[in-house]
Amino acid sequence: MKKKIYYVLGLLVIGFIAVKLYNYLSGPFQRYSDVKVIAYHYNGEGYVGSATCTECHKDIYESHLETAHFNTSTLTTIDNIHGSFNEGENTVSLMDADISILEKNGKPFQHAQIKYGDHKVLDWSMDITIGSGLKGQSYLTNQPDGLFQLQASYFVPTDSWINSPNYTNSLNPLRPVNDQCLKCHVTFAKSSNDNINSNKYDISKIALGVDCEKCHGPAERHVRLQRKSNGILKDTTLIGLKSLSRQQRLDVCASCHSGLRSNQIQNPFKFLPGDTLSKFSKNFNSLRPSTSLDVHGNQFGLLTSSKCFSKSEQMDCMTCHDPHRNQRSQNAYFNSKCITCHQQNKTTCSVSESKMAAMNNDCIQCHMPVIPSKSMQVQLTKLDKATPIGVRTHYITIYPEETTKD
Ligand code: HEC
Ligand code: HEC
Ligand code: HEC
Ligand code: HEC
Ligand code: HEC
Ligand code: HEC
Ligand code: HEC
Incomplete structure (x- = not known):
């Protein structure tokens, strides 16, 4: 009887040690969610986004969220459009067309109504918002033939919808958006054919905002190394x-x-x-x-x-x-x-x-x-x-x- 108790106790102790050991060894991998790479730089390094930095650089991360840099580009939602959707306040009236900002099934879009001739109607989705909203916001639409800037923008000083800067007072052809436009408002984007004049992107692979990794370089290796070494290893990846x-x-x-x-x-x-x-x-x-x-x-x-x-x-x-x-x-x-x-x-x-x-x-x-x-x-x-x-x-x-x- 006594022997049995020792036997059971022994097993419990071994079990306890095994669980502790397992937790210890796998700790660094279990404590954190896996690193998700948003995009790879031309040099092969991965961009992981600032949310990954919180666990070790909490203060910097939290103040960074308040900056114009972090907020300078986002995927467009009804909530992050600063301009009004109310009738009477949602239209830019041009010589030959009215552009209205509307929503359907929770998705915002710009709707152009030609005033003359065939009275044609054109609709474009609003997919990416450019501008933190200090001075204004501009919107990009992702079409089958690429990424374009829409003609109606929002202007803070007048709290109203306006014709985008430097557009003429009639319905203009949509302006293709390429690396030359994106380079200052996003962290990283790679057009689908690596040509700087191309406006074709997989927008789910654009690292949005001027984020940590714009100024510090892609950080995937830094995060992996620091997670494993708990800050003990000096690293030269950043x-x-x-x-x-x-x-x-x-x-x-x-x-x-x-x-x-x-x-x-x-x-x-x-x-x-x-x-x-x-x-x-x-x-x-x-x-x-x-x-x-x-x-x-x-x-x-x-x-x-x-x-x-x-x-x-x-x-x-x-x-x-x-x-x-x-x-x-x-x-x-x-x-x-x-x-x-x-x-x-x-x-x-x-x-x-x-x-x-x-x-x-x-x-x-x-x-x-x-x-x-x-x-x-x-x-x-x-x-x-x-x-x-x-x-x-x-x-x-x-x-x-x-x-x-x-
Ligand atoms: C698991 C913890 C951890 C994560 C996650 C992490 N870091 Fe760090 N980071 C550290 C430690 C520890 C140091 C100090 C390392 C040293 O002194 O070599 C550091 C240093 C840095 C430095 C200073 C480098 C230098 O040479 O002065 C920068 C910049 C930095 N991290 C950026 C980032 C960014 C950006 C992210 C998110 C994409 C990130 N870190 C995620 C732990 C982490
Ligand atoms: C890193 C040090 C430094 C800082 C910070 C700095 N200055 Fe200066 N500033 C100088 C020096 C050096 C000169 C040249 C003085 C001379 O000619 O003897 C100068 C010159 C000037 C002049 C004369 C310019 C001219 O064209 O004649 C003005 C005005 C001035 N500074 C205003 C400012 C103001 C306002 C700020 C803050 C926004 C500022 N400075 C911050 C170093 C600095
Ligand atoms: C990838 C391009 C990019 C880089 C790199 C960049 N900035 Fe900016 N910065 C912007 C853009 C775009 C804005 C305007 C953001 C907005 O309001 O939408 C901005 C805004 C600012 C502002 C105004 C913020 C405010 O709230 O008024 C300051 C200050 C600034 N940047 C300083 C810097 C400094 C300092 C550096 C270098 C350490 C830097 N920027 C690097 C693109 C960049
Ligand atoms: C001598 C101090 C000083 C230096 C150096 C300085 N700035 Fe500024 N910067 C300011 C001040 C003051 C403002 C106005 C802040 C405000 O009104 O909120 C400002 C505002 C800005 C803005 C916002 C402008 C606007 O009107 O929206 C940007 C962008 C900016 N700085 C970028 C930079 C960059 C990039 C550098 C380096 C090339 C730099 N600054 C160097 C003092 C400085
Ligand atoms: C009311 C506006 C005003 C304010 C506020 C002001 N300045 Fe000036 N500052 C001037 C004018 C005007 C001059 C040129 C005066 C002259 O030579 O007649 C000047 C000259 C200067 C010079 C050049 C002096 C020289 O002898 O070459 C410096 C440096 C300077 N200011 C720095 C500053 C600093 C630093 C502050 C803030 C503590 C400041 N100023 C606040 C208006 C102003
Ligand atoms: C060379 C860098 C650069 C390029 C390219 C650039 N911008 Fe900007 N943009 C800035 C900076 C910097 C600011 C901040 C205001 C300033 O310094 O004048 C800004 C401000 C803005 C703002 C107002 C942001 C706010 O919150 O107040 C909008 C909207 C904007 N840009 C849209 C665009 C669009 C759309 C394109 C592409 C067609 C573009 N920009 C290309 C650097 C750039
Ligand atoms: C606009 C460019 C820019 C962005 C965005 C940016 N940093 Fe920095 N960071 C710098 C610069 C510049 C320095 C060096 C500061 C100095 O020399 O005073 C620095 C320094 C650091 C350091 C070294 C320690 C310190 O506080 O000086 C760490 C860690 C760091 N940054 C992490 C981050 C993280 C994490 C983010 C995003 C949450 C971030 N940075 C976003 C430009 C940036």
């Missing part, structure tokens, strides 16, 4: 941006913030952090005077023309921006960055104290004003002249006219 040169750090941001660069030498999606941007595309703004650079999307060109940049050794975009946070309108934060360099001993502001006080000591209001873009303009109604969109200039200098503004 490029630490802190160790890059100033130009390399600037190039990560300049790949999207240096305006429309001239014809690509290589596919823009082949560019990875650490690469030299000028080997991928030429910056045709480089020989122009800073006064003729447009404020839209060219923060690199403007900043590098400023004395703050050329007369200091270290300044880059991260001097003022934390790429993991939404810092919109945090003027006090930005001003503290100006003051870090412009303290007593170095050059300080020479404007009168009263003017300074009238502007709440807000450096950027006077030295980095919001300027209307020459290249990004929208037609608000049929009759209006095109209205420019204001963008904060990165040409940091003296703007005497700003000092007298209210």
Whole structure:
């Protein structure tokens, strides 16, 4: 009898140890869901998306969700369209057609009604939303002959549907969307025939948003390695941006913030952090005077023309921006960055104290004003002249006219 008890106890102990051992060995594999690769880079590395980073970089992940970068492109749903579906507010009226934004079975679409002749009707699905909705949103439709931009966009300042920027006031042919358009608004896309002018994509394989892996490179190997080693192994699968040169750090941001660069030498999606941007595309703004650079999307060109940049050794975009946070309108934060360099001993502001006080000591209001873009303009109604969109200039200098503004 006693022997039997020992026998059973022995078995229980062995069983217990076996279960513990199994859990220990398979732990790293069981604790996490499997890594799902969204797309493969041209170099064979996999993009896994930011949700995979939460388990180890929770704080960065959570603040990243609030950024314009993360939200700059998504699959379109009724909920993420900021414009109205209500009758009377859902139509863009052109000379020859009305475009309305409608929904059917929970799916949004744009509906064009030709006003003359055969009164033809055209419907296009709304599949991808471009724009976090700070200034506006544009919509892409995925058709059998490829991806196109739709003509009705949503504009935040007027909270209304508008004719997409730079479209004429009549029904235009849909604009094909290729790598040259997508490169700044998604993390990775590969057209089905690897041609930069092609507009054919499998949209389920587009890594949407300007996500972690746009700035850090595809992270599949990093995730697999870190999961297995629980952070013990040093890894070289990701490029630490802190160790890059100033130009390399600037190039990560300049790949999207240096305006429309001239014809690509290589596919823009082949560019990875650490690469030299000028080997991928030429910056045709480089020989122009800073006064003729447009404020839209060219923060690199403007900043590098400023004395703050050329007369200091270290300044880059991260001097003022934390790429993991939404810092919109945090003027006090930005001003503290100006003051870090412009303290007593170095050059300080020479404007009168009263003017300074009238502007709440807000450096950027006077030295980095919001300027209307020459290249990004929208037609608000049929009759209006095109209205420019204001963008904060990165040409940091003296703007005497700003000092007298209210
Ligand atoms: C060279 C990079 C670049 C390309 C190419 C580009 N954009 Fe943009 N886009 C930007 C940047 C940067 C902004 C942010 C505003 C700024 O800096 O002027 C922006 C802003 C926008 C906005 C407003 C977003 C918001 O939330 O306020 C929309 C909509 C937009 N772009 C649509 C498009 C579409 C559609 C295409 C392709 C036909 C395109 N863009 C091509 C860089 C680009
Ligand atoms: C717009 C580009 C950009 C995006 C998007 C981005 N990062 Fe970063 N990240 C950087 C830069 C630049 C640095 C280096 C910061 C510095 O030099 O001060 C950095 C640094 C880091 C570091 C090093 C530690 C630290 O805090 O400095 C980690 C970890 C990191 N990022 C993780 C992430 C994760 C996870 C995401 C997505 C949830 C993400 N990053 C999204 C640009 C980006
Ligand atoms: C299982 C945990 C884990 C996951 C998942 C993970 N990381 Fe990390 N990551 C780490 C650890 C640990 C380090 C520090 C490694 C080191 O010091 O070499 C790190 C470092 C980094 C760095 C800094 C690299 C450097 O050289 O400075 C970046 C950037 C980064 N991770 C991005 C990401 C991104 C993007 C994702 C999601 C796609 C991700 N990580 C997912 C654990 C993880
Ligand atoms: C893949 C292209 C891409 C890269 C790389 C990129 N950006 Fe952006 N950035 C954008 C686009 C597009 C927007 C506009 C997003 C929107 O509103 O829809 C934007 C917006 C911003 C904004 C305005 C955010 C706001 O809330 O007002 C800042 C600041 C910014 N980027 C800084 C950076 C910095 C710094 C880097 C480099 C570390 C960088 N970006 C890299 C495409 C990019
Ligand atoms: C990395 C350090 C640094 C930062 C940060 C910085 N500056 Fe400067 N800035 C400089 C230097 C260096 C000069 C050149 C001074 C000289 O010529 O003696 C300069 C020059 C200027 C000038 C004169 C420009 C001209 O064309 O005459 C103004 C105005 C200015 N800065 C404003 C600002 C404002 C506003 C900020 C914050 C948004 C800022 N700076 C942030 C380093 C910096
Ligand atoms: C001297 C500080 C400073 C530096 C350096 C700097 N920025 Fe900015 N940036 C600002 C300020 C201030 C704003 C306005 C923020 C706001 O109004 O919310 C801004 C806004 C922006 C915006 C949004 C513009 C708009 O009107 O929508 C973008 C995009 C941007 N920065 C990109 C960059 C990039 C890319 C670099 C590097 C080439 C860079 N910035 C370097 C201070 C700086
Ligand atoms: C009310 C608008 C206004 C505000 C606010 C303002 N400035 Fe100025 N700043 C000016 C004007 C105008 C000048 C040129 C004055 C002159 O020389 O007549 C100037 C000149 C400068 C210069 C060049 C000085 C020189 O001698 O070359 C620097 C640097 C500067 N400002 C930095 C700053 C910083 C940093 C802040 C925030 C703490 C700031 N400014 C706030 C309007 C302003």
